[in-house]
Amino acid sequence: MALAITNAYPHLQATVIDLPSVVPVTQRCIEENRATDRIQVNAANVVEEPLPGTYDVAVLRSLLQVLSPEQAFEALRHICAAIHPGGVIHIVGRILDDSRLSPLETVGFNLVFLNVYRDGCACTEREHRDWLTTLGFDHIERKPLTNGFSVITAHKPA
Template sequence: MLPPSPIIDRCKTDVLSPFAFLAGTKLDLFTELADDPKSAKELAAAISVDPNWLQPLLFALVASGLLIEYEGIFRNSDEADHYLVRGRPHFIGDVGKLFEDLWRGAFLAAESVKAGKPLAAHNYADMSDEAVSRFFLGQHPDALLAGWKLADAVDFTGLRNLVDVGGGSGGLALALCERYPKLRAKIMELPAVTRVANRFIAESPVNERVVAVAADLLEKPLTGNFDVAVIRSLLQVLGPSECQQLLINVRPALSPGATLYIIGQILDDDRKHPENVALFNLIFLSFYENGRAHTETQQRNWLQADGFIDIRREVTSNGLNMMTARVPT
């Protein structure tokens, strides 16, 4: 008798739910269903497609938990209604653009291993303006979501000057400044990326309190006087020696007692957990020459070597994988 193969069987279907999500966001189905649940025929008419082609996708989204169906009428789940309806305050439906880019990297993992180099390399200093813009436009919803989550997890009341190191589109800094009206933020990024960030800053109601500054913090130290710093999804882009140098260059601009939050793909020391982080390294293999998800102990050692204290690691209740450290007073 053949042994069971549940893991292999799951591999066949587990990838399909994200593809249903992507198709639903591309067709903007959740916006169409926001205020008016519809039948497949009604929804098909609203987006000008054949209902016989649309219906299987709708039931796939029901199976994925993003839609609810009752007697042939489809409506958004609570989660989809909150995050995937265009025009809502917490809309992140365009994150599918980022997902497509990440998945392309994962598809090339075997080829990158064979070649011994990333075959979908993301070197933001060398990429064309179009490629940088496309990547960070897709990344912006994820950055906003991280900012909203950080604002819920940490009380920034009383803090005044934030530096977002490698802040990408600026979404995290913008989200924090919207929540905390006395907070000002400086986003430090490569020149090509600041051009993207400036577009989002200009459209934000807090644009007078957020600025993007072009800099390469691997080359020269950060200047200023900040009482809080965030490094999100940046250390995983870099190799270990680069991570250490970045922290060395950030440290002089942090005021006594300042807190540093490192958010991203952080591995347990066994390198097997969290499982989603271990799996994310498939993408990094194709994206970065030296970038990988680094372990908690690696990051703890870098911080200790740079004089940080009160170093701790936590996964917040809303899902942020985070290292926290403080500058001595």
């Protein structure tokens, strides 16, 4: 995602946060795409530790759904703490409606999450809203994408 965004908008700088075991692969990908001047790679386990640095925008893509709800909140707590006042978080992934019965594609994928990942599950819009509100974010909005994906956007007050 960082490659696509910084290729489309070369004036932007991005930081990719990955698990320490994944950083060498991520770094190699950034180098192969000649993007080391635009993209920095940092190692961190967002569930267990604060992030290095501070950021204007955070984009999470299909991260929270592979974690337990408790781990997802801890990850959000660390990520949200690293966002500057006035900043924004975008959570892209499979997010269930509060009924847990739709979108249908997400209900189906939730069965996979529950069986493949130790603690993973698709959480509801309400759960995301509650987490973000608890962490001090407002103007929380969910927009549906295609194939059962959604994006939740929230703002950190200035």
